[in-house]
Amino acid sequence: MTVDVMHRVFSPHGSVEKIVTFHKSAGCQALIQYQSRQSAVTAKNALQGRNVYDGCCQLDIQFSNLDDLQVNYNNDRTRDFTNPDLPTEQKGRPSQPDAGNMYGSAARTVGLSHAANADAIAAAFGGNLPPGVTGENDRCTILVSNLNPDRIDEDKLFNLFSIYGNIVRVKLLWNKPDHALVQMGDGFQAELAVHFLKGAMLFGKRLEVNFSKHATILQGADTHEYANSNLNRFNRNAAKNYRYCCYPTWMIHLSSLPQDITxxxxVSLVEDHGVILNCKVFEMNGKKQALVQFETEEQATEALVCKHATSISGLVVRISFSQLQNI
Structure with a gap:
């Protein structure tokens, strides 16, 4: 997949300024920078799910978090169409896409993959990633197995996995009713979900959570789309939400509550999911919030997946795990 091929595909939808192609374990990927944001939106709407060649190379397009691509060479792998005078390769060695410069700042490019900035994410964790999290994973799709097929659905999986990142789509496997695929917004978010949810208990089952061999979940009648959902938690205040990522706990935190909530x-909202040891409603920054302590982590997890996004008095309640030990 060369720069010229990608340019032929994307240039009909706007002025393409820069293209970088590269290979990862998930396959061939590319970053395309347009002159305008509207062109990027137009290209995504027109090309999402289309094939580059007949019956081959289906495009999965997401908006990148980069502000500007830095391109050092004009060749088959990278191209700056605004600067035709760039060399074709670095002296003394074949040219390679400069991965360190690909992942810079925030959001004018569109590409086949969304890459996380590990340094910024590490900063959200106080300078250090959680033990066991590398920040280097590039696989976005997760295979979840040993589910309870009688009680699980796509929205409940969204509620659970959206704690660790934005959700693109979810698919329950009809031929394996206790299996599902969850596509996260990027590889780092997928790594957080696998790290924190592997072995979690839900509906009487211990979840198996692993990276899928599939790079993406193809759109279809049996997939649920969440890429544009307002319930995705990492569209705003991403650094703040990363700090809240943790293993399931026996305490849940509820926000976006009515001012007159008691x-x-x-208790009435969540009591059917387990034994409640304590409950507290409080106000922070003029907004009502609540903490509920259950007898077990599994009960708290069930309450979260079943009652997150519940509507109360016209407000959509948001629920996450709290790392507090007691109220």
Whole structure:
């Protein structure tokens, strides 16, 4: 997949300024920078799910978090169409895409993959990633198995996995009712979900959570789309949400609550999911919030997946795990 091929595909939808192609374990990927944001939106709407060749190379397009691509060479792999005077390769060695410069800042490019900035993410964790998290994974799709097929659905999986990143789509496997695929916004978010949810208990089952061999989930009648969902938590305040990522706990935090909410209302909302040891409604920055402590982590997890995004008095309640040990 050369720069010229990608240019022929994407240039009909706007002025393409720069293209970088590269290979990762998920396959051939590319970053395309347009002159305008509207061109990027137009290209995504027109090309998402289309094939580059007849019956081959289906495009999965996502908006990147980069502001500007830095291109050092004009060749078959990288091209700056605004600067035709760039050399074809670095002296003394074949040219390679400069991965360190590909992942710079925030959002005018569109590409076949979304790459996370590991340094910025590390900063969200106080300068250090959680033990066991590398920040280097580039696989976005997760295989979840040992589900309870009688109680699980796509929205409940969204509620659970969206704690760790944005969700693109979810697919329950009809031929394996206790299996599902979850496509995360990028590889780092997928790594967080696998790290924190492997072995979690839900609906009486211990979840198996691993990276899928599939790079993406293809759109279809049996997939649920969440890429444009307002419930995705990492569209705003991403660094803040990364800090809240943790293993499931026995305490849940509820926000976006009505001002007149009471502890009795909160208990009534979640009491059918387990034994409640304590509940507290409080106000922070003028907004009502609540903490609920369950007897077990599994009960708290069930309450979260079933009651996140519940509507109360016209407000959509948001639920996450709290790392507090007691109220």
């Amino acid at each position: 502890e009795e209302d909160i």
